[in-house]
Amino acid sequence: MFTSIEAFVQEWESVSAGTRRLMEALTDASLSQSVGEDYRTLGRLAWHLTCSPHEMLVRTGLELQAPGDEHVVPSSAADIAAAYARTSREVAGAVREQWQDAKLAESSDMYGEQWPNGITLRAVIQHEVHHRGQMTVLMRQAGLRVPGLYGPSLEEWQSMGMEPPVV
Numbered sequence: 001m002f003t004s005i006e007a008f009v010q011e012w013e014s015v016s017a018g019t020r021r022l023m024e025a026l027t028d029a030s031l032s033q034s035v036g037e038d039y040r041t042l043g044r045l046a047w048h049l050t051c052s053p054h055e056m057l058v059r060t061g062l063e064l065q066a067p068g069d070e071h072v073v074p075s076s077a078a079d080i081a082a083a084y085a086r087t088s089r090e091v092a093g094a095v096r097e098q099w100q101d102a103k104l105a106e107s108s109d110m111y112g113e114q115w116p117n118g119i120t121l122r123a124v125i126q127h128e129v130h131h132r133g134q135m136t137v138l139m140r141q142a143g144l145r146v147p148g149l150y151g152p153s154l155e156e157w158q159s160m161g162m163e164p165p166v167v
């Protein structure tokens, strides 16, 4: 749970910089990649991550612009990346401008439960990290180069002329 606005913004900026790198590596053709029929496509996951901060945070009373209709996945990877970049900046700005630290201890109705706002901010980050892990698998299946998030990716080890560590 976050108890400080600055601690959230700092972590959010670091996490969303990584997610932006993933979004920017997507191509239009890769958006239809999925692990199988009836599973979310790469495009749908990317758009879900773009729409989720707004979907979750407006429940706390925070004022944010919706990036678009979550049910209508854009066909352009560049459009999704641009919308994600806009949303990630807006989230940091809205939390900084509209809230003080004390607001993080207040609770809001989240899906029928009362969550302290500092927990909701944590959930926004964890939800994003969860789905972007799914995205990296689909990106590999689509033949895309995967950017490293918590260390070099396989392709980055190779481009440094190094063997990836195998544990």
Ligand code: NI
Pocket (backbone or CB within 6 Å): 048, 127, 131
């Ligand atoms: Ni989700």
